[in-house]
Amino acid sequence: MQSFSSIASADSQAHRDQEWLFGWDPTPGIVSVWAQRDGRAIIWRRDGEKVHASTARFRPWLLATHLQDLAHLGPALQEDNERAGISYQRLTGPEGSYRYLLSSYDGRRLERAVLDGATRRLGQPVQSINSLTETYYRVGPVEQYLIQTGCVYFRGLTxxxxxxxxxxxxxxxxxxxxxxxxxxxxxxxxxxxxxxxxxxxxxxxxxxxxxxxxxxxxxxxxxxxxxxxxxxxxxxxxxxxxxxxxxxxxxxxxxxxxxxxxxxxxxxxxxxxxxxxxxxxxxxxxxxxxxxxxxxxxxxxxxxxxxxxxxxxxxxxxxxxxxxxxxxxxxxxxxxxxxxxxxxxxxxxxxxxxxxxxGAPFSLASMAPRRYERLASAGPAMGILEPMLVRAYLHTNTALPCQSGQQPTDENLHAGGAVHLFESGIAEHVVKADVASLYPSLMRTFQIGPASDHLGVLLSILGRLTDLRLTHKAAARTADEGSVEARHHEATQAAMKILINAAYGYMGAGSMALFADNRAAGEVTRRGREILTQVLDALRQRGMALIEADTDGVYFAVPSDWSEEQERGLVREIGEELPNGIRLEYEGRYRAMLSHEVKNYALLTYSGRLIVHGVALRSSRTEPFGERFLRQALTCAMTGDIVNLHNIYLEIVYALRQRKLLATDLATRVRLSKTPETYMAARANHPEPAYEALLNARRTQWYPGERVRFYRTKGKRYIWLPEETAETATYNDWQEEKGQNALPSHDEVAQRRDYDVDHYLQVLVTSYAARLRKAFAPDDFAQLFRLDGQPGLFDQPIENIQPRWIRCRSAEVK
Structure with a gap:
């Protein structure tokens, strides 16, 4: 029978975990907070259809490893006196940690005092607290207010x-x-x-x-x-x-x-x-x-x-x-x-x-001490987990570890997860199996956390999140589909998943993170490699064709006559052999896969949808004609329709040579990064097509960040293709004011066919067809994508060409 003391201890632990995860101030309905460095804050709360604004005072704060830079204040610096102009509080922790909490009624006054003292100590001007990260740690005013008060956004709201x-x-x-x-x-x-x-x-x-x-x-x-x-x-x-x-x-x-x-x-x-x-x-x-x-x-x-x-x-x-x-x-x-x-x-x-x-960022805002708008784009490790850890430590008056010197120099790097490319080519009947949340599962199962996290906050948050997520997932399944309740539970579990999966990344973030521990991160990846090796060995023993494995998942091919039920049964059987707490999940099945290189592949679903992953097969800087060809060609290659693949290629070659494509089909779009002055200074040694296209259009003004489309004509001349008719018209107004000739209209430029045929034929082969190179034997690839049109001595009928198939060892499969 459990004793009263153990029950009380468990209740106390649960209450502490709850505060670490969700804060402790019960104020409901906060929808926005605006705090300033002078210690003033405005809090807006929603109560039904009404919003109420209230003001509050807080003491802006800094964390410091020592008090040397405030020594010049003398008696004006007081300990544990919140009425003092500048005060400090000693936190529990070793020397070298952030064990002093400095505060003032005005954060600007506090920073000026620190910078004055640092300038004296270092013998040179110090302009910003940001240059003193080995001594000070700070967050923005809104985060200071939320961490100090334990408030969070959206409590009690959906x-x-x-x-x-x-x-x-x-x-x-x-x-x-x-x-x-x-x-x-x-x-x-x-x-x-x-x-x-x-x-x-x-x-x-x-x-x-x-x-x-x-x-x-x-x-x-x-x-x-x-x-x-x-x-x-x-x-x-x-x-x-x-x-x-x-x-x-x-x-x-x-x-x-x-x-x-x-x-x-x-x-x-x-x-x-x-x-x-x-x-x-x-x-x-x-x-x-x-x-x-x-x-x-x-x-x-x-x-x-x-x-x-x-x-x-x-x-x-x-x-x-x-x-x-x-x-x-x-x-x-x-x-x-x-x-x-x-x-x-x-x-x-x-x-x-x-x-x-x-919905997920909304739910994160009910946990992390940051503005909702920041959580919508924040990195989950540094931007969400770390503020929660800082809040927990300050709430218990415990010092934070200092970023500098956390890791010995020889441990700044740790061995990462396993990444394998077993085969290049095309596989049919592909299955993806994934170890669910492998790294956080390993951290929780084997209690692997940062050595500097003396309170165990990270593992506590991880465990609590994992349990709560399962509760919300179950509640989402039982709620009416599409209901407010279902959406709330689904969004909450998604938010918790984001934090769960960020735990390992935070621990392995090196000097960027307060609680980084490369030795612990290395132990997690070591155990992860062991788990992945166990899964791969089990698949090999059963005769499956391994294609690619990355950290916690694997793509493999199964026999062509297998059903989805058999695939799921295989994954379930292998998963039962893994350690307790580690779950192997059946993530999906695909009709075919082109394996190009590690983390670069294309998948074709059984419904015919094409999924392309990796920069080797996807590029943000693409010509429309090439992108269309590549998507068609990938589908043909993965279905073994080589005759149609070749015909599509020949049709594009013919269209280019006969100038049937328009300038818009060939134009590349790029984002400018240089001012006119910067580009002109480097132009003689390093001319760039995008800027040359603008100069050829007599444009001498542009702005970094502007997107520009252009194409190439003979003689390596680049032509600007404006995005809108109005853009050309506006620019022509300027030209008229200067007495210069107007540009052709947007539609006139878009309809042009004066492109450099030979250049775009080469682009077709080297930038697009080349992405299929690993799908075929070298001689077959050369025959399929030849430009000169002349038959080769060793050519074979196109219908006889086959991709490099990746097959499982069917005869060995049980």
Whole structure:
């Protein structure tokens, strides 16, 4: 029988775990927080249809490894005195850790004092706390407030309780320096729809004023759009600035201007910088971030454009209006109602994406001490888990480990997961088996956590999340399909999965993470390699054809006459041989797979859908004609239809030679990264096609970030292909002012056929057909994709050519 003391201990542990995961302040309905460095905070809470704003004071804080930089304050520096101008608290922890919590009624005063002291200590000017990471740790004002108080967003709310408003700009050009806003579509999740118009240039100023006033009157909690940070807000900001209109998008009674800053976008395999915007009282959400996060997991989305994504998720209406981007403004001039319908369809699809993809970040905001808008694009390790760990340690008055010197130099790297490419070629009847959440399962099963996490917070959070996720998954299955309850449970389990899968990555993040432990991370991957080897050996023993294995999963081919039930039975049988707590799952089956190289492959589903993964087979810089050919060719190759594959290739070659393709079929689109001054300084030694195309069009002004399409004519001359008719028209107005000849219209350039045939034939072979090279024997590949048209001495009938098939050892299969 369990003793009273053990029951109390268990209850205490459960209560502590709950606070570590969800915070401790019970304040319900927080929908936005705006905190400033001077210690003032505004908190907006939703109570049904009403939103209440309240103000609070908090003490901005810093963590420090020592007090030397505040010694110059003398008696003014006081211990454990929250009324003092600057005070400190000793946290429990060893020397060298962040064991001093510094605070002040004004964070700017605290930082000035620290910088003055550091300048004296180091004997040179110190301008920023960010240059002293070996001594200080800090987070933004909102995070300081949430960590200090234990508050979180959305307590007691469901996603449906949020008041969300979507708006989308329609512009005459993609560049705000050459185009303007002529229409804005607006809707919200309460059924409101509206269109604001500026048919004449002189109407644009009033349109921006009306948009701001509408947003402030409707007073939504969240503003949303697809590519909000990449297009709509930068464009709106530039136009408002040019027209002298204050961009007042925040809530009334709060600081109203739009704020901008640089952030590192941590979604996807590579981090990148971008400009981020924020306003007081509202959360700004870009659904493009959610799409990128989704595709980073599934890796099968055709593109990130709103229309493609809406079709992918099945949220595009059957009556949806489609208009080519280049024709929108011209269509508006002729048929404004059609463009209004098109624009409202856009914002309706943004709402659909939000419902589909933003539930998980919403749930994360009820756990992590960060703004909802930041969690929608934050990396799950540093951006979500670490703030939760910091909150837990400060709540228990425990020092945080210092980033510098956490790992011995010889342990900065640890052996990663196993990656194997067993075969290149084409396999039929392919199965994917995956060890469910392998690394977090290993961490929990074998209690492998960071040595510096003396409180065991990471493993505690991991265990609690895993148990709660299973509860929410079960509840989602029993709830009515499509109900608010079902969506809530599904979003919550998805959010928990994000955190669970981030635990290992955080532990192995090196000096970037406070609680990194490369030795522990290495132990996790060592055990992971053992598990994967056990799975691979079991598949080999049963005669399966191994294709590729990566960390925690494997693709393999099964006999052609096997049913899905037999495939599932095999995976279940092998899974039963694994250690307790480790689950092998049947993830999917495919009609065929092209194995190109590690993490670069194409899959063909039994329903005929093509999934392409990896930069070797996918590229963001593609010519439309080549991309169309490659998708058709991949399908033909994976179904063994080599005759049709060859015919498709010959048809493209013929179309190029006969100039049947248009300039738009061959144009490459790239994003500019250099200013005119930077490019011209390097042009003589390093000319680049995109910029040369603009110069050939007599364009001497462009902007980093602008997207440019161009194609190549004979003599290596590059031609700019404007995105819209209005873009060309606007530029021609400038040319006329200077007395220069006008450019051809957008449509005239798009219809041109003066491209360099030989160049694009080579592009077809070297950039597109070459991606099929590993699917065929060298001689067969050379015969299939020959350009000179002359038969070879050893040619065979095309119908006799077969791909390099990857087969399982059928005779050995039980």
């Amino acid at each position: 996603y449906e309780n949020l008041y969300r408003l979507q708006f989308d700009l329609e512009t005459t050009a993609l560049d705000p320096h050459r185009g303007r806003i002529f229409l804005v579509a607006i809707r919200d999740n309460h059924g409101f729809e509206s269109i604001l118009e500026a048919p004449r240039p002189e109407d644009e100023k009033q349109l921006i004023v009306d948009l701001c006033e509408l947003i402030r009157t409707k007073d939504p909690d969240v503003l949303e759009n697809h590519n909000l940070f990449g297009f709509d807000l930068p464009f709106l900001e530039q136009r408002a600035s040019k027209l002298g209109v204050p961009l007042l998008l925040g809530r009334r009674g709060a600081p109203l201007p739009l704020e901008r800053y640089q952030e590192t976008l941590a979604i996807g395999p590579e981090a990148r910088k971008r400009t981020r915007y924020s306003v007081a009282g509202r959360e700004l959400i870009d659904t493009l971030d959610a799409v990128r996060r989704h595709d980073f997991v599934v890796r099968d989305m055709p593109s990130y454009s709103l229309k493609d994504v809406a079709r992918y998720f099945g949220i595009a209406s059957a009556e949806r209006v489609y208009i080519e981007g280049s024709a929108i403004f011209e269509t508006y001039r002729r048929n404004p109602e059609m463009v209004k319908h098109y624009a409202l369809d856009d914002v309706a699809e943004v709402d659909g994406l939000s419902l589909r993809l933003l």
